Amino acid sequence: MSSPVSAPLFSLRGLRARFEGRTVLTVDSLSFEEGVVTVLVGENGSGKTTLLRLLNGLIAPAEGCVEFRGKPVAGEGLAAREGRLAAREGLAAVRRESVLVHQSPLLFRGSVGLNVGYGPRIRGARRAEAAARAAEALRRVGLPGFERRRASALSGGEEQRVALARALALSPRVLLLDEPTANVDEESRRGIEAIIRDVSAAGTTVIMSTHNMELAYRLCDRLLRLDDGVPAEVEENILKGRIAGIDDQFAYFRTGNVVIRCPARQGDFAVAVLPCDELILSRLPLDSSARNQLKGIVTEIRPLGTLMLAVVDCGVPLKALITRQSAAQIGVAPGAACVVTFKASAVRLH
Amino acid sequence: MTTPWAASNCSRRTPCVRSRATGVLGRAFELLVSGDREVWFITWTSLRFSLSSAVIACIPGIPLGVLIALRRFRGRRVLLAVLTSLMALPTVVVGLIVYSLVSRAGPLGSFGILFTPRAVILGQAILALPIVVSMTASGLSGLDPLFPEVLTTLGASRGGVLWMSVRQARGAVLSASLASFGRVVGEVGVAMMLGGNIRWYTRTITTAIALETSKGEFEQGIALGIVLIVMALGVNAVLHWMVRHE
Numbered sequence: 162m163s164s165p166v167s168a169p170l171f172s173l174r175g176l177r178a179r180f181e182g183r184t185v186l187t188v189d190s191l192s193f194e195e196g197v198v199t200v201l202v203g204e205n206g207s208g209k210t211t212l213l214r215l216l217n218g219l220i221a222p223a224e225g226c227v228e229f230r231g232k233p234v235a236g237e238g239l240a241a242r243e244g245r246l247a248a249r250e251g252l253a254a255v256r257r258e259s260v261l262v263h264q265s266p267l268l269f270r271g272s273v274g275l276n277v278g279y280g281p282r283i284r285g286a287r288r289a290e291a292a293a294r295a296a297e298a299l300r301r302v303g304l305p306g307f308e309r310r311r312a313s314a315l316s317g318g319e320e321q322r323v324a325l326a327r328a329l330a331l332s333p334r335v336l337l338l339d340e341p342t343a344n345v346d347e348e349s350r351r352g353i354e355a356i357i358r359d360v361s362a363a364g365t366t367v368i369m370s371t372h373n374m375e376l377a378y379r380l381c382d383r384l385l386r387l388d389d390g391v392p393a394e395v396e397e398n399i400l401k402g403r404i405a406g407i408d409d410q411f412a413y414f415r416t417g418n419v420v421i422r423c424p425a426r427q428g429d430f431a432v433a434v435l436p437c438d439e440l441i442l443s444r445l446p447l448d449s450s451a452r453n454q455l456k457g458i459v460t461e462i463r464p465l466g467t468l469m470l471a472v473v474d475c476g477v478p479l480k481a482l483i484t485r486q487s488a489a490q491i492g493v494a495p496g497a498a499c500v501v502t503f504k505a506s507a508v509r510l511h
Numbered sequence: 512m513t514t515p516w517a518a519s520n521c522s523r524r525t526p527c528v529r530s531r532a533t534g535v536l537g538r539a540f541e542l543l544v545s546g547d548r549e550v551w552f553i554t555w556t557s558l559r560f561s562l563s564s565a566v567i568a569c570i571p572g573i574p575l576g577v578l579i580a581l582r583r584f585r586g587r588r589v590l591l592a593v594l595t596s597l598m599a600l601p602t603v604v605v606g607l608i609v610y611s612l613v614s615r616a617g618p619l620g621s622f623g624i625l626f627t628p629r630a631v632i633l634g635q636a637i638l639a640l641p642i643v644v645s646m647t648a649s650g651l652s653g654l655d656p657l658f659p660e661v662l663t664t665l666g667a668s669r670g671g672v673l674w675m676s677v678r679q680a681r682g683a684v685l686s687a688s689l690a691s692f693g694r695v696v697g698e699v700g701v702a703m704m705l706g707g708n709i710r711w712y713t714r715t716i717t718t719a720i721a722l723e724t725s726k727g728e729f730e731q732g733i734a735l736g737i738v739l740i741v742m743a744l745g746v747n748a749v750l751h752w753m754v755r756h757e
């Protein structure tokens with residue numbers, strides 16, 4: 162077995178999860194690295210919540226296994242006797258280091274302080290320590306001094322933030338969030354986004370699901386799409402950066418040491434999204450209407466469905482979808498130089 | 512078979528049949544306020560039996576109800592339906608069954624508990640159990656199905672989940688306990704068949720009323736009836752108060 166240092170935080174193999182006789186999640190192989198914000202997107206019923214519950218060891222898969230830091234949390238290892246012990250260890254580790262915040266806040270009857278202090282208390286903290294942790298967690302979610310309020314008298318956005326504070330009071334290494342902004346207004350959504358950013362900056366690994374693509378693009382280090390319970394490659398380039406300038410025609414978005422032209426829009430954008438099928442690869446610069454032309458080196462090419470996915474390093478890695486025929490014709494292969502062309506209007510800013 | 516019914520001693524009273532109703536009521540109230548030892552002993556016996564049996568039923572009943580409410584398992588609906596029907600279990604049937612178990616020839620006859628408080632409490636606890644389980648389960652059905660999971664992810668053990676669920680639904684759990692008390696305090700069948708209505712021993716309010724009425728002596732019956740009604744109303748008032756304050 163690999164050492165705990167090099168093992169990914171979570172790794173899933175040959176996983177099948179069933180719900181009421183229906184397979185809701187099928188994962189051949191998937192891993193989550195430490196310190197990364199992973200955002201899960203997909204339709205309702207695509208298996209996002211199931212995946213989060215599996216990672217937290219709240220449900221067991223029908224087949225396959227989930228490993229946390231190299232130790233099985235649940236799955237095939239369970240059958241064997243020694244496997245059961247390892248699974249207990251794995252589950253204990255998951256319980257110790259990670260916590261899931263459900264989509265609906267599900268606060269307990271009583272005060273906010275009771276809610277937020279519950280986790281530390283049940284894990285053996287003394288009353289005073291639990292209260293201190295609750296106060297700190299409430300401060301982090303922007304609700305300082307809310308301890309004595311009744312949980313039933315909070316607004317929707319406050320409830321969601323208290324639910325978040327209840328998890329943060331445990332100082333988790335891994336925070337699992339199921340649609341944290343599903344039931345809140347725009348202002349609360351921004352607040353929650355800031356909290357997640359802050360939590361991630363403090364070194365906590367975040368794995369969250371959402372329907373809000375804007376939020377997904379802005380927060381993710383990695384975007385994972387679930388299609389009917391199967392993880393699928395996201396066919397978009399998600400470029401983090403900032404607006405370097407703007408004129409009457411274009412906004413200039415700087416990512417790494419590359420500047421790309423985007424449709425002129427006012428706003429505090431942090432992400433540019435560029436669909437992989439909007440990129441044209443050529444050997445020589447094209448004489449065209451497209452306003453972005455970047456020179457780069459092909460670093461990787463692999464099949465994706467019936468097409469090929471080429472990764473071109475233009476200062477930032479850009480993924481492009483091309484047909485096999487065109488890949489062969491223009492000689493797209495690792496190490497080959499090429500030009501990436503795309504229209505400014507293909508870029509969406511978030 | 513000898514009936515263990517002890518003869519009632521009411522020689523100091525005049526026959527009641529000819530008294531006017533107000534006279535009977537008046538004497539009943541007199542019995543209550545004058546602190547007639549027997550009336551209050553019977554009241555105390557009733558309370559003791561009912562409280563004991565309700566508590567004994569709650570000890571397994573509440574956790575069972577919580578488990579049925581929170582777990583999803585095969586046959587759960589059938590179990591709930593059966594429990595709900597058992598809430599209307601005829602008292603004389605429970606009396607009959609327990610009687611056949613604890614009578615001298617029965618499998619538990621060697622314990623010799625027939626016509627003792629233990630037999631009454633056992634029978635009444637059996638009556639109360641389905642009420643506690645069923646009402647706890649239905650009371651907790653209002654909890655979100657994800658509630659146990661929220662507790663688990665925060666670090667609660669199974670026992671912790673159970674305890675917190677009871678705390679969350681404490682109104683429902685208290686109602687269940689009080690309803691079971693209400694059921695057993697007013698029943699006659701079990702108390703009569705298993706207790707035998709033995710004076711200064713197993714005579715409860717209900718068995719005493721039955722006996723006094725059959726003898727045509729109404730004062731003590733009415734006095735005890737008033738106590739019983741006050742108890743029943745009191746339990747109901749507490750129930751209503753709790754439901755309103757939950």
